[in-house]
Amino acid sequence: MTTSRLTRFVDLPGGIDIRTALVRAQANAEAYRGSALELIDQAIEALIVAGEDVDAATAARLAETIRSLAGMFELATLEQSAASLCDMVRALVERGAWDSRAVWVNIRALKIIRQHGDSENLQEVLEGLRRLGARAAAGRQT
Template identity: 30%
Template sequence: MTNGNNRLAQFIDAPGGITAEAARERAEARLGRLRERSDVTVSECIERIGAALSACEQPTPELREEMYRMAYGVANLAGTFDRPALGQAAYSLCALLDDCDVRNHWDRVGVHVHHDALRMLQSRTLTPPAVERLLAGLDAVRKRCRS
């Protein structure tokens, strides 16, 4: 029994409530539903990046900003739901878009490569060695853009 003078202790000792195991199970179920919604949102973001790429040869600053926001959203959700490779690819796209702005040079091929990589990683069909090669390739694309 806990100290009866402490309100928190009284609350903890009060009858009712749920066990820690039941609370964990509920939290896992809710997290599963959030993960499913996150996957849908990630796919939508990747589709919007593709649509922006298809819209024109040389995107406007607003369209580039839209691609950046979508990539950043993918990176955030990937980090939240333990998808490090997807997050790394999305952050790489953000960095590439930043590099393009700084150099005032649009790297359409590099952005397409990143978009394709995001699609492949979202599919979850790549083996770990293939994921490593893909991420190394994205680094090479970014380095090429900087030179």
């Protein structure tokens, strides 16, 4: 059986164990939490400023930024809300029927969720966003 390069490095004397490596990686990531939250806030603000006139490319790019950063720092509710916006934008573009009101509702929800943190009380909001996205993607009146 051949050994992988990683296996060979793990077995080297003087190396660090996996747990130590994970703890260090987590600590390094935490050093960027403040910067990441600022980037999330800037992306949400850019969406708010664009308002109902936001174009699909901008909405998708900013929502993906929010989703990625929120996921990295385990902000589950914010990540799910941004993912809903990503899915909605993709579906509306594929359908060829932009629904600015539905997108705007999702953008406003992002701001509310960011202001209130990762609360279980917001699960109903997330479920509403999923339903809104499904209706918009199916072309039903929102």
